[in-house]
Amino acid sequence: NGYSDTITDVRLNSISGFAEGSYALTDATNVTAGIRYTNDEREFEAKTVSYNGNTNVTTTSPAIRDTRTFGDPSWKLSIDHRFSDQLMVYASYNRGFRSGTFVPQATPVIQLEPEEIDGYEIGFKSDLFDQHLRLNIAGYYYDQTNVQVQQVIAGVNNVYNADGAEIYGADADFILSVTDNFRLFGGVGWTDATYTDFTNAIISVPYP
Numbered sequence: 001n002g003y004s005d006t007i008t009d010v011r012l013n014s015i016s017g018f019a020e021g022s023y024a025l026t027d028a029t030n031v032t033a034g035i036r037y038t039n040d041e042r043e044f045e046a047k048t049v050s051y052n053g054n055t056n057v058t059t060t061s062p063a064i065r066d067t068r069t070f071g072d073p074s075w076k077l078s079i080d081h082r083f084s085d086q087l088m089v090y091a092s093y094n095r096g097f098r099s100g101t102f103v104p105q106a107t108p109v110i111q112l113e114p115e116e117i118d119g120y121e122i123g124f125k126s127d128l129f130d131q132h133l134r135l136n137i138a139g140y141y142y143d144q145t146n147v148q149v150q151q152v153i154a155g156v157n158n159v160y161n162a163d164g165a166e167i168y169g170a171d172a173d174f175i176l177s178v179t180d181n182f183r184l185f186g187g188v189g190w191t192d193a194t195y196t197d198f199t200n201a202i203i204s205v206p207y208p
Contacts, residue, residue, distance in 0.1 A: 001053035008046040008104035015039050020076070028083070034076040040099040041069045046109065070114045072097045087126045094119040098148060103159050113161050118143045134175040142167040147195075151202060163197035 020034030048061040078092035096117040103110035123138030147162040173187035195201070 002051045004048060004050045006046060006048050006104070009044070010102050010104060011043045012099075012101075013041045013043075014099070029079065029081045032076065032078045032080075036074045037071070038074070038097060038099070039069065039071040041067065042099070042101050043067050044102040044104065044109070046104055064109075066102065066109075066111075068100065068102075068111065070099045072114060072116070086128055086131075087124060089122075089124040091122045092120070094121075105156050106158055106160075110158075110160055112148060112159055113146045115148045115161075116145045132177045135172070136174070137170070137172040139170040140168075151204070153202070153204065158202075160200070160202070162195055162201070163199060165193065165195045165198075167191060167193040 016036060016038040018034065018036035020032065022030050022032040024030050044066045045063055047063045049058065050061075051058045074095045074097045076092065076094045078090060080088055080090035082088045096119065098115040100112045100114040103112055119140060119142050121138055121140040123136065125134075125136045127134050144165040144167070145163070147165045148159055149162045150157060150159050152158070169189065169191040171187065171189035174185070176184040176186075178184060
């Protein structure tokens with residue numbers, strides 16, 4: 001006997017600037033630093049158009065409008081050292097940023113907070129045996145805040161914030177040149193990811 005349509009419009013105006021540079025401490029050791037600032041302005045507007053089949057009347061609700069600005073710096077700091085032309089070790093620290101937004105399909109509308117991640121990594125890169133074997137190994141740790149989590153509820157894709165999470169992991173990959181025309185590729189990874197704080201978690205239990 002009718003329908004109800006929610007019409008939403010979310011717009012983004014984003015501006016950012018960044019700089020990065022490297023400095024040679026010695027002939028074999030380099031330090032790299034970079035910084036970026038991002039400013040995101042989100043504009044939101046929504047209205048509901050309803051049709052009543054019994055009265056043949058269409059109504060439009062007053063528009064709901066909101067604006068939020070998300071600004072945050074992110075950066076990179078790393079150091080690498082070459083023991084030889086065949087072996088380089090490195091360590092890095094990075095801050096990442098994902099802007100917040102509005103989630104119009106939720107009722108009421110969710111204002112998603114920006115997600116931040118601090119990433120730490122150590123590893124080495126090597127070309128061994130007269131460059132017949134390339135071997136790279138790294139270990140990492142990520143500390144996330146306001147993780148933007150997706151979940152499908154009753155056929156609708158929702159996004160909301162988890163308070164925190166952490167990820168440990170390691171990965172390795174290799175390229176082996178058996179001959180000039182034959183190469184082998186391989187890799188392995190291990191990850192351990194945990195929500196450290198998720199007080200508003202939505203748990204879905206399937207129907208039997």
